[in-house]
Amino acid sequence: MTTTTKRNLGFLAAFLLVALVLAGGVSYFADSNPDGLDHATLQGCTVAETEAGEELQGSCIAQNAQDHPLSEGPFADYTVGGDEGLSGLAGVVGVIATLAVAFGLFWVLRKRPSKN
């Protein structure tokens, strides 16, 4: 039983480490081009860099998109306070937040053993 528990913990720790390295480090190498869905909604537009930021010129579905109501949040757009250089840290925060919410929910939902 102790061996099994140790083995379990070792595996879970390794799994968490991989997630943290992916979100905290490997994510810097992610392709920053629009994803498939964004690409489709941007069809017909060109993205122009203006002083006010990016502007969509032409006619495309993405022009219907509204600003996110939480776009001023501390980790908005996977930054830390707007700093894109800290996106890895934002990723680490995301991994921990997701783990906390998911584990919390699953722990509450789980079947309790009737004996033991």
Next chain:
Amino acid sequence: MTAPVAMHMSDGLLNTPTTVLFLGVAVIGVAIAAVKARADLDDRAAPMAGLVAAFVFATQMLNFPVLAGVSGHLLGGALAAILVGPWVGALCVSIVLVVQALLFSDGGLTALGANITNMALIGTAAGFGVALALKRLAARGKAGLVAVSFIAALVNTVVAALGFVIEFAIGGDAAFSLGTVAATVLGVHVLIGIGEGVITALTVGAVAAARPDLVYLLRGTAKPLELRGKAAA
């Protein structure tokens, strides 16, 4: 170096009735998943399931190139379902989408219902359906499991994209040709699905190599039981 781009549907792309409709679909779907998930969650499965959700979050950040100027990222429904079961898997992806929308302003708030419907519910269901249909192949050995994971993930991605097309057909801006939108979205997501398939196959393969007893899809098949017996001895 730029921060990862927003990855999910923003608010405003679907009209209000459609948004409300899919918020309802998502709430009902997640509620059913939560009830059904209980049977698959115990003291041992709950931590693993929490980590699968965290892993899906991490992997969704890793946009990979699919065409010039176009990227794709994992959706994770098939991956989660193969590892922790379809109901828990649907909850994992839902939690990822909620965290992304609330903490990282990625994916609109009113669009959350549609995003959950596509990626957590429809995609996961389709991916796991394929995996279940091919379970005998998956149980045959590592190559079989990896192949099944790839196919299930590919189908998961394309079906999730189909969800968007259906939502856009119901309540999108009619000024834009549905045919063009459908062709672009589905075409690109076949390519993204190949990437999703590769990542899912690698991940499931790695977990199965270390702990086949933790792969939900292999439950009840002979192989992990043998290995579990060895580990206990």
